[in-house]
Amino acid sequence: MVKRTVLKVDTSCPKCKQKIMQAVSALEGVDKIEMDSAKSTLTVTGNVDPIDVIVRTRKVGRYAEVISVGPPPKPDEKKPDEKKPDAKKPDLPPPVFIPVPSCSVCQRTIVVDEYCHTPCSIL
Numbered sequence: 001m002v003k004r005t006v007l008k009v010d011t012s013c014p015k016c017k018q019k020i021m022q023a024v025s026a027l028e029g030v031d032k033i034e035m036d037s038a039k040s041t042l043t044v045t046g047n048v049d050p051i052d053v054i055v056r057t058r059k060v061g062r063y064a065e066v067i068s069v070g071p072p073p074k075p076d077e078k079k080p081d082e083k084k085p086d087a088k089k090p091d092l093p094p095p096v097f098i099p100v101p102s103c104s105v106c107q108r109t110i111v112v113d114e115y116c117h118t119p120c121s122i123l
Helices: 014-025 050-059
Strands: 003-009 030-036 041-046 064-070 097-100 109-113 119-122
Touching: 003 050, 014 030, 014 041, 014 050, 041 050, 050 064
Parallel strands: none
Antiparallel strands: 003 041, 003 064, 030 041, 097 109, 109 119
16 A cells, blocks of 8 residues: 655755665665655655654664655646637738839839838839
């Protein structure tokens, strides 16, 4: 049976952390080990006896106090991310070019864009 064992252990120095990790990871049935230095906790998840975890931790020279023993938390079912609609500019119809008779001097066609209302010349 998979259990989650949480112990309060002083993990102030990196060397102590390494010794605890090596000792506990050598146990058979350990699936996951987490150490939180800020909270001074050691969390061991797997099919391992909590007493064995405590004994191994104490053999390293660290005092271990049991916080909790129980089933591991169920993984959260992730909901598909709801995509928020982007703030899009309103869809404008494509510009309409209105041809005007060609220039009598250079024979170019003069076109006026409906949106900018300035004459644009096309060669």
